[in-house]
Every structure is written in C-alpha cells, then in structure tokens.
Amino acid sequence: MPVLIFADHADGHFKKSSYEALSYGAKLAEQLGTTSDAVVLGTAKEDLSSLGQYGVRKVYHINNASFDTVDAQLYAAAITEAVQKTGADIIIFSHNQTGRAVASVVAAKLKAGIVTGAVALPNTSNGFVVRKTVFSGKAFANVEITSPIKVVSINPNSFSVQSTGGSAEVSPLEITVGTPKVKITAVNKVSGEVPLTEADIVVSGGRGLKGPENWGMLEDLAHSLHAATACSRPVADSGWRPHHEHVGQTGIQVSPNLYIALGISGAIQHLAGVNRSKVIVVINKDPEAPFFKAADYGIVGDIFEIVPKLTEEIKKLKGE
Amino acid sequence: MKILVCISKTPDTTSKIAFKNGNTQFEEAGVQWIINPYDEWYAFVRAIELKEKDPATILHLVTVGTPDADPIIRKALALGGDEAIRINATSDDSYFIAAQIAEVAKSGSYDLILTGKETIDYNASSVGGIIAALLDTPFISLATKLELNGTTATVTREIEGGEEVNEVSLPVVISCQKGVAEQRIPNMRGIMAARTKPLKVVEPAAIDSLTKIVSYELPPAKAGVKLVAADNVGELVRLLHEEARVI
Structure with missing residues (x-):
C-alpha cells in the first residue's frame, strides 16, 4: 500500500x-x-x-x-x-x-x-x-x-x-469539508526574516552581548550567512530580545546545520534546545564556559572584537 | 467551569541520561523527578490563574503513572488545584496515555483540557491532539496566550513563521508553551493544603498500545572542540567552509 x-x-x-x-x-x-x-x-x-x-x-x-x-x-x-x-x-x-x-x-x-x-x-x-x-x-x-x-x-x-x-x-481529490469550530481572528506573520526552526544557520546571543543595543553586530553576522537570529533564556527574560527567539529547553528547539553561540555560557537547559545542531561554534571570553564541551569549533576571546571580523571574513568568502 | 490539566513525571532537566538492561530501559537510579515543565509552568499555572479569576472553577489534575508519581502529584497540588486523578498504569505510548486520559475526561465532562506542548523525556507532542480526536473536540496546539470569556476561549498560537489568534467555543483541548503563564513557586500554605487534597487512583481502561520502545542509544560523544586563536578568525571561516562544509 x-x-x-x-x-x-x-x-x-x-x-x-x-x-x-x-x-x-x-x-x-x-x-x-x-x-x-x-x-x-x-x-x-x-x-x-x-x-x-x-x-x-x-x-x-x-x-x-x-x-x-x-x-x-x-x-x-x-x-x-x-x-x-x-x-x-x-x-x-x-x-x-x-x-x-x-x-x-x-x-x-x-x-x-x-x-x-x-x-x-x-x-x-x-x-x-x-x-x-x-x-x-x-x-x-x-x-x-x-x-x-x-x-x-x-x-x-x-x-x-x-x-x-x-x-x-x-x-x-474531493472530500467532505467540515464546519470550522475555530475562528481565526488575527494572523501575524514575521516577514522577511528566516524562520528559526527552519533555518540552516542560526546565530544566537547571550548575556555576553551586554545589552540589546549590541545586537546590531549579531544581526550583521546573521545577515552575511542568511541565518536566523536567536537568544538564550536570560536575554529573552530581560526583554532584550523577543521571546520567540528564545532557544532552549523551555523555548524553541532548533536543529540547524550550523549554530553559532555568541557570549552564551551553555547551561544544560540551553544545550537541550541546540544539541541537535550538526555543527556548533562557540565564541566566549570565558575558557571555562561549559558550552565549549558541546562545541565543534570555538574561539576564546572578546565577541565585540571577533564578531565584526568574522562577518568581514564571511563576506570575503562569499565574494561580497 | 471545569478544567483538567494533564501532567507527566519527567527527569529533571539536569539529570544524567543513561540506560540499562542492554539499553532497553531508562536508568532511573539517582534521577530527580519533576513535573514536566511545559505541563507545570504553562498549562497548570494558567489553569490556576483562571481559577483565581473565577473561584467557582473546578480544577483537576490527571496523570498516567504508578504510585511513584504521587510525590510529584502532591507537589503540583501544592501550587493549586482541587483534586488529582492518577490512572494507575505506566506507558510510553502516546495513544495509550491519551486514550486513558480521554476516558477520565469523558466521565468528568471538562470544559477545558490543557497539556504542555510536549514532555521533556519522550518529546512526542502528541497526547493533546489524540485526546481531542477521541473526544471529538477542537485541538489548539502550541498556545502562547489563553483567555476565557464565558464559554469562549481566545488563544494565541504559534504557526509556521508567526502566530495567529483563535476563538473557539468550549470544550477544547489546548497544548501550552512559554507565554501562557509564568512559573510559580509553591508556598508553605499550599504545601500543607496539598496533603489533604484528594488524590484519586483509577485503574486503566483496556486500551492497546500502538508503539513500543525497542531500545535506546546515546549520541556519539563529540570529538572535542577545535579551538581557533582569537586573532585568526579567518581560520575559523576556512574550517567551516572546507572542513565542516556548513557555510
């Protein structure tokens, strides 16, 4: 059959x-x-x-x-x-x-x-x-x-x-269409952005970014990779980023080909949301951050210096 | 208004996951058990809030589990609710669990049935939909907001690439996630009150399981992180492009 x-x-x-x-x-x-x-x-x-x-x-x-x-x-x-x-x-x-x-x-x-x-x-x-x-x-x-x-x-x-x-x-195919019992009164679609759960690449930020005003560099990096943006729970809870970007045990679970974590320590609850990613890159100034244990590639250093350079290098690679 | 919240006993998020008997059973030794966070923080707390708004509301909890689930049921009752029902069985088959709950739901004629969006152990995300199908009521998945107005529920739910607002007449089954409510900590009065709240044990109905877990596997250990020097960002890009082939 x-x-x-x-x-x-x-x-x-x-x-x-x-x-x-x-x-x-x-x-x-x-x-x-x-x-x-x-x-x-x-x-x-x-x-x-x-x-x-x-x-x-x-x-x-x-x-x-x-x-x-x-x-x-x-x-x-x-x-x-x-x-x-x-x-x-x-x-x-x-x-x-x-x-x-x-x-x-x-x-x-x-x-x-x-x-x-x-x-x-x-x-x-x-x-x-x-x-x-x-x-x-x-x-x-x-x-x-x-x-x-x-x-x-x-x-x-x-x-x-x-x-x-x-x-x-x-x-x-003709089928019987039932009477809807649910009335849709509003639809809000996020347009222009890559949906998080479908993205091949996700760029995610944590408390290491220090505040919502610093998300520009993360968005630039995401843009250079056609990636979706995400964040850790403390970031969403502090209102720096919307809740629908929160990745982790109680947020969204993602499984992209590439997950880039910027300034996220990698608490077990966060890992539960990202451990299905194929390749994980962690950039964090703390060499003891637990996320490095779950990562494939890592850089220990200051994200504020590294991220803009990374964006430049990616643009170079893509010939932009 | 009569609300039924489905809860499940799951290992704490930080538990070490291991298996025994030739990888056919979950190793429970040393595991700290909690109420599945989606069930507790979102579905159940929202139900408690609805009861606080309308004290005439009757709020019941239901779980499918053996007596070792009783401590987490008491813990839930410490947060609120009037009564808990434990269906005395154990299963990892979504259909079996949902069909048992549907039996309880039928006899209790509930207006609103809430579940978490999934459990953090089997991650099935199926029980709510099956209950709804068996009761022939609408199912609204992945709710991020829930309001009641008389016999109408207004629910915001996650859809592909955004969200939509639904209006539906009760009864309805809704699966809840972040946004519906905020986690609460039980207080001493709640803990004391929980001791005397009824915990009814009912025997399971004759229902067949449609799936069974044959074995478990742990994912292969990561090879270890490859560190790149902070002044050599170009090398990271090269590795991602040439070695990992993800960009």
Whole structure:
C-alpha cells in the first residue's frame, strides 16, 4: 500500500520541511517496494507536478480555500479521508508547527501508532522501527509501531532533500469539508526574516552581548550567512530580545546545520534546545564556559572584537 | 467551569541520561523527578490563574503513572488545584496515555483540557491532539496566550513563521508553551493544603498500545572542540567552509 506524505505549504509556497518529508516518504516507499503519493490541502501557488522531483508518483490536491489556514480538526478530517481513499497505510508529516497541530489528530482518527521527531528512515527488516530523539536531544529511542496504520513525523533538518528530477501526476481529490469550530481572528506573520526552526544557520546571543543595543553586530553576522537570529533564556527574560527567539529547553528547539553561540555560557537547559545542531561554534571570553564541551569549533576571546571580523571574513568568502 | 490539566513525571532537566538492561530501559537510579515543565509552568499555572479569576472553577489534575508519581502529584497540588486523578498504569505510548486520559475526561465532562506542548523525556507532542480526536473536540496546539470569556476561549498560537489568534467555543483541548503563564513557586500554605487534597487512583481502561520502545542509544560523544586563536578568525571561516562544509 502506498505511503502518503502530507506536503504542507505556507501561503501556497512549499518549504524545505515539506521537501524533506517528501524525500523521506519516497525513500521509505522505495525501501518497502511500494509507491509514494503526496496530499496537498488548500490553494497552491506552485506547480504541483514539480513535487514529483522528490520521488512521489501522484499529488492529490484537495483544492479548497477552507484549507488556506490550518484548522487542526478540518485538516485532520481531510487527511484521514485522503488516507482512506488512497488506501495508504503509512502517513508522513514534518514535525513542524503544522505537523504538531495535525499529525496526532490524524493518528488517533486512524487508530495509528505515531512516532514524532523521527531522525532516520524506519528499519523495516523486522517490523517497523523508527529512530527518534528523546530526552530533548540527549538520546535516541528506537520505537516500533505495532499498529497496521503508521504515522511518522520527521524532525526538520534531519533528513536531506533528495531531488530525482521526476514529475508527478496531479489528481484533484474531493472530500467532505467540515464546519470550522475555530475562528481565526488575527494572523501575524514575521516577514522577511528566516524562520528559526527552519533555518540552516542560526546565530544566537547571550548575556555576553551586554545589552540589546549590541545586537546590531549579531544581526550583521546573521545577515552575511542568511541565518536566523536567536537568544538564550536570560536575554529573552530581560526583554532584550523577543521571546520567540528564545532557544532552549523551555523555548524553541532548533536543529540547524550550523549554530553559532555568541557570549552564551551553555547551561544544560540551553544545550537541550541546540544539541541537535550538526555543527556548533562557540565564541566566549570565558575558557571555562561549559558550552565549549558541546562545541565543534570555538574561539576564546572578546565577541565585540571577533564578531565584526568574522562577518568581514564571511563576506570575503562569499565574494561580497 | 471545569478544567483538567494533564501532567507527566519527567527527569529533571539536569539529570544524567543513561540506560540499562542492554539499553532497553531508562536508568532511573539517582534521577530527580519533576513535573514536566511545559505541563507545570504553562498549562497548570494558567489553569490556576483562571481559577483565581473565577473561584467557582473546578480544577483537576490527571496523570498516567504508578504510585511513584504521587510525590510529584502532591507537589503540583501544592501550587493549586482541587483534586488529582492518577490512572494507575505506566506507558510510553502516546495513544495509550491519551486514550486513558480521554476516558477520565469523558466521565468528568471538562470544559477545558490543557497539556504542555510536549514532555521533556519522550518529546512526542502528541497526547493533546489524540485526546481531542477521541473526544471529538477542537485541538489548539502550541498556545502562547489563553483567555476565557464565558464559554469562549481566545488563544494565541504559534504557526509556521508567526502566530495567529483563535476563538473557539468550549470544550477544547489546548497544548501550552512559554507565554501562557509564568512559573510559580509553591508556598508553605499550599504545601500543607496539598496533603489533604484528594488524590484519586483509577485503574486503566483496556486500551492497546500502538508503539513500543525497542531500545535506546546515546549520541556519539563529540570529538572535542577545535579551538581557533582569537586573532585568526579567518581560520575559523576556512574550517567551516572546507572542513565542516556548513557555510
């Protein structure tokens, strides 16, 4: 039976996390000797057949404007119906904000076992075992899904996008649209910035920056790398930076390719939010800062001198 | 108004994570247990605040756990709430846990069910959505603000690239994160009062688990930090470009 991948989009445009989910689902289907299809809800502004380049055979399009905003109940009902109509028995989501809203509701409706935060393709040699992060990135668990229908959501940035150059057949799918019970009264999207959870590179600042007025150099560095900006908890709690930038155990957990920590000591609560990053760079004047133990590269020194130089060197490298 | 807050017992953030029996079980020796911070600081404290505004509110806590969860339940009751329900079972399957809670929720006819956005041990972020599906009520995820006005909840929630404000009629299940409330410290009066608050133990319903943990692994140790001299920033850029290949 085919694998069905929920390809979510923001205002009609697909994102890296969707391409990751598509690539993951297509690879899984290949491994199981079956096919993979995608389901897209709402108005799309991109050519849906192009999703075929990530390996899916068909794109089921539920083209109804009721799905242009994410109502977990309506989304889950629509995806559940799509699963039933396509006969899929494995459903793939990205573990992003939309995935967190919808995947578990779909799983319950289908009485499917769910594993969220997957970091690798399932081991299907004996059962269906999914590797996921647990203990906030401090360990992995191999979790077997024992139900006939299975739901997996994958951690953003943990499975690489694989483009094969194919084209998918686009097939409209009619489903029943329920009556929304949730009314959206306001939407505030942060425009122009790289969303933190999707960023390949994150530049983050701590108390070592001494005050909000010094964030300019951090932003310059982030800009030179097309990176998102983040901060430690004390910085958010002091109101130097908005709370949605707070990375750590109780803030946002990120898993970029590169995490650059400026003037952050690296308390265990902060590490819990960043330890899934592929490469960590720490710049701190205190050689005893615990963050150096979790880092791949480091400079012991004054961030106020080093950061502007670093920005210059990066601009040089990029030929700007 | 009747509120149910779901709480979970988790190892303290600073606990050393280790496994035993051939990496099939979490090593609990020496672990300090706490209430999952998302459940306590955000979901539960917000519920307490709502009860403070409307004292007629009935506030219950629920957890799925064996008797060793009782100390953290008492700790929670020291912060507030009228009664706790412990479903006498242990599980790491989101469906099992959520379905047990849904059974309790059905018989209690709650208007508002709150969870944390995820637990800091299994990081599933699934229990709230499953409860909502089983009760056929709306689910609002990743709330950063929650207000009640009569039987309407106004919730600000995190979405891809921003936030939105939702209005929904009760009953509803909401998962809470930072912003919804601020951490509180229990006072002596609360601690004393918690001792006599009812802690009801109910036996689990017959529900199948749909997943099971086969084994655990610790991530490979970092090779150690490569330090670059402060006057040689160019070398760091070279390493990131040529060796790590991340820029």
